[in-house]
Amino acid sequence: MLKLKNNDTALFLAFCVMVLAGPIILAPLGAGYPDLLQRFAIFGIFAVGYNILFGLTGYLSFGHAAFLGVGSYSAVWMFKLLSMNIIPGIILAVILSGIFALLIGFITLRRSGIYFSILTLAFAQMSYSLAYSVLTPITNGETGLQIHLADPRILDTKSTDGSLPSTNLFGLEMNDTWRTTLFGMDLQFNVGFYVSAILLILCFYLSIRIFRSPFGLMLRAVKTNQNRLMYTGVNTKPYLLTAFVISGMYAGLAGGLLAAMDPLAGAERMQWTESGTVVLMTILGGTGTLLGPVFGAGAIKYFENIFSKVNDSVLAGWFNFMPDWMTDTMVFLLGPFFGKGWHLTLGLVFMAVVIFLPGGLMEGASKIANLFGKRKNKGSVDSTGTPAE
Amino acid sequence: MSKLITSRRGLIKSGAAIGAGLATPTIFGSSVWAGSHGGYTNAPTGSTVTLGFNVPQSGPYADEGADELRAYMLAVEHLNGEGDGGMMNTFSSKELKGNGILGRKVEYVTGDTQTKSDAARASAKSMIEKDGAVMITGGSSSGVAIAVQSLCQEAGIIFMAGLTHSNDTTGKDKKANGFRHFFNGYMSAAALAPVLIDRYGADRKAYHxxxxxxxxxxxQASMAAATEAMGWETVANVLTPLATQDFSSYVAPVLNSGADVLILNHYGGNMVNSLTSAVQFGLKNKQVNGKNFEIVVPLYSRLMARGAGENVKGIFGSTNWHWSLQDEGSKAFVKSFGEKYGFPPSQAAHTVYCQTLLYADAVERAGTHNPCGVAEALEGFKFSGLGNGDVEYRAEDHQCFKDVLVVKGKENPTSEFDLLEIVEITPRAKVEYAPDNEFFAGGDLGQCNPGA
Structure with missing residues (x-):
């Protein structure tokens, strides 16, 4: 039914289970609340899409945040003009970011290597500046685009109770959550998360199919030796452009979903640091592997949201069992790495991964799997066939 | 490309099957939605109540954020009956007993807004969804404050705005669940303009x-309107991106524009850099149109004055509060803050400390944390003893009305904290405006939202 090889079917099914059980798996780690779960899924989509370009062709784009931003803005405009149903918003987000990617890709793909990276960076920075100041009537500048009571929303019935309507999928509101308690843990099953998770699974499936297709093979050939490919008479440009547009549309989908979960679009979503983050996610997880980018996205979002909130008093709570002076010492020693120092810890982790595990977290996982020997053939982690570079 | 998907029909079929299969677990009975207890979001049930302090710990306003966090921790101490009680002793409302809020011990969670709307909302959301915060407060930039305020409105949480000075926070973007103690751009202009006319004369040309x-x-709009009404002329208004570091290219054209006053509508690191630039160009010593060239900074803070050093001497601006005020409330606050941290608090610290006490007091008077009850208790609430004289939370737009301080960079500072001197305390009546004033029109409070 899935038209996948056996290895891939196992991988895909494991992935589905893992994603859908997200709220249960992540609750013990303190990450099982809707907002962060949604971000895991959405940035997973972003990174999976980015990996189609970077992992397969080796073209390092530093401008993918622009597509994320375009997606968010178009989705919020749909919420303002048409309906709070997320379908039109998401469709427009994907289409517009695709067109935008086509334009930018057409120009930037004339160059490769570092020149391509710089060109994409320049375009993204340009989009950011435009969104930030010049296009203020469309983007609302620094404050960010928000929905208001007075917006037309021609497909919806006017709300009468004076509160802002929430985004929904045919009546299922994105911020509806079913809470329950299991073994003392608070589990939160959120509609928005499951919408994002299903899209993530579909995107992941599409990505497996692309990786295994002749088209994917062609992209890998570009990465291995583009000159040789050209000498044999193949025009690589259409393939590259297609990959670029596909990953741009993934980014647009992620942007649209971000807006669907929280109807606000800010210009900082397009800043180059955001583009850098998706590069980090992909490298941290494992470039060119199927699962890696999803893990990378999860790891970075976890740092950003959980580590950044561990302040000194929380730290002191962890070491409470020690004598006072030891608690103080531990807080003093560890304090700089938590709370506002989360960037520092992330940087150290990133360095360690790049130095010791050049293949990212996926290489680490496959090493562990090999350590336990027997699973070697199961191939749930190292089945991608592409050594990360 | 046609080889990408071997069978389109197959893909659609399998996709639909997966979708239907995966959608099943998300469909729950409608009766289990929103499992809350007290009829509002995050109603506290145990012996503690959690407040969310959402401040910038990185980015251009990190200094203000750090000072806000200190004040929040001090306020929590005082609410829980530790320390000397600070302004709780001078506050005109005597509901707070030092036994927490409604008998529950106050706990808090902190987050980093990074001075970005997105990050601030993510952080606030995690406080609401994960930590069960019943009130969110903070913000050191109006963009962030407006974004978080609308989030709190949707989530059914009270938002007590920190350092946000834009008219829009309680103007076109006002929300029923949001409250601001800090003053705003219009009040700054209304207080500052008469002093400027008095010192510099009525026939001036201003460059913004x-x-x-x-x-x-x-x-800028408020300053231009207030000064023009008194005879000044606005020569030009140039917008500078928030991330600008080097202002020399913006300052250079000022001298040839024929203007004789430069108004810097900048805050934080921006103001430090633009003012330094202007002084380096020698603007302070120039003569234009036969008059001394002057520089004005509408919104001042001690942290900025420290950053700009020598350059602030003699420069006029306005501020919400200053630690050198001699009323009982200010003295008590400066004393307990100074004893804990070793230096006087900034205006950002003051406003967030007040906001925390005001929230706690409103909850005590309402007898509930329910946002609708709290909002009702705060609307039209008159109080004093928190360092600004007699203050009122206006019901129409949830803005506090109080006296505004016009300050000047001190010529002979006696310490590294003694950088500003108070020139005039503009009484509240002079800075008051109607809720439908042109600078504040277009918004709608909506109705209070208790959430779940």
Whole structure:
């Protein structure tokens, strides 16, 4: 039914289970609340899409945040003009970011290597500046685009109770959550998360199919030796452009979903640091592997949201069992790495991964799997066939 | 490309099957939605109540954020009956007993807004969804404050705004669940303009440099309107991006514009850099149109004055509060803050400390944390003893009305904290405006939202 090889079917099914059980798996780690779960899924989509370009062709784009931003803005405009149903918003987000990617890709793909990276960076920075100041009537500048009571929303019935309507999928509101308690843990099953998770699974499936297709093979050939490919008479440009547009549309989908979960679009979503983050996610997880980018996205979002909130008093709570002076010492020693120092810890982790595990977290996982020997053939982690570079 | 998907029909079929299969677990009975207890979001049930302090710990306003966090921790101490009680002793409302809020011990969670709307909302959301915070407070930029305020409105949480000076926070973007103690651009202009006319004369030509975001725009518009009404002329208004570091290219054209006053609608690091630039160009010593060239900074803070050093001497601006005030409330606050941290608090610290006490007091008077009850208790609430004289939370737009301080960079500072001197305390009546004033029109409070 899935038209996948056996290895891939196992991988895909494991992935589905893992994603859908997200709220249960992540609750013990303190990450099982809707907002962060949604971000895991959405940035997973972003990174999976980015990996189609970077992992397969080796073209390092530093401008993918622009597509994320375009997606968010178009989705919020749909919420303002048409309906709070997320379908039109998401469709427009994907289409517009695709067109935008086509334009930018057409120009930037004339160059490769570092020149391509710089060109994409320049375009993204340009989009950011435009969104930030010049296009203020469309983007609302620094404050960010928000929905208001007075917006037309021609497909919806006017709300009468004076509160802002929430985004929904045919009546299922994105911020509806079913809470329950299991073994003392608070589990939160959120509609928005499951919408994002299903899209993530579909995107992941599409990505497996692309990786295994002749088209994917062609992209890998570009990465291995583009000159040789050209000498044999193949025009690589259409393939590259297609990959670029596909990953741009993934980014647009992620942007649209971000807006669907929280109807606000800010210009900082397009800043180059955001583009850098998706590069980090992909490298941290494992470039060119199927699962890696999803893990990378999860790891970075976890740092950003959980580590950044561990302040000194929380730290002191962890070491409470020690004598006072030891608690103080531990807080003093560890304090700089938590709370506002989360960037520092992330940087150290990133360095360690790049130095010791050049293949990212996926290489680490496959090493562990090999350590336990027997699973070697199961191939749930190292089945991608592409050594990360 | 046609080889990508071997069978389109197959893909659609399998996709639909997966979708239907995966959608099943998300469909629950409608009766289990929203499992809350007290009829509002995050109603506290145990012996503690959690507040969310959402401040910038990185980015251009990190200094203000750090000072806000200190004040929040001090306020929590005082609410829980530790320390000397600070302004709780001078506050005109005597509901707070030092036994927490409604008998529950106050706990808090902190987050980093990074001075970005997105990050601030993510952080606030995690406080609401994960930590069960019943109130969110903080913010050191109007863009962030407006974004978080609308989030709190949707989530059914009270938002007590921190350092946000844009007219829009309680103007076109006001929300029923949001409250602001800090003053705003319009009040700054109304207080500052008469003093400027008095010192510099009524026939002046002003050149504005303005931070390009909601606060800058409203601040500039207010200043231009207030000074023009008294005879000044506005020569030009140039918008500068918030991330600008080097202002020399913006300052250079000022001298040839024929203007004799430069108004810097900048805050934080922006103001430090633009003012330094202007002084380096020798603007302070120039003569234009036969008059001394002057520089004005509408919104001042001690932290900025420290950053700009020598350059602030003699420069006029306005501020919400200053530690050298001699009323009982200010003295008590400066004393307990100074004893804990070793230096006097900034205006950012003051406003967030007040906001925390005001929230706690409103909850005590309402007898509930329910946002609708709290909002009702705060609307039209008159109080004093928190360092600003007699203050009122206006019901129409949830803005506090109080006296505004016009300050000047001190010529002979006696310490590294003694940088500003108070020139005039403009009484509240002079800075008051109607809720439908042109600078504040277009918004709608909506109705209070208790959430779940």
């Amino acid at each position: 440099l303005t931070a390009d975001y909601t606060w800058g725009w409203t601040q």
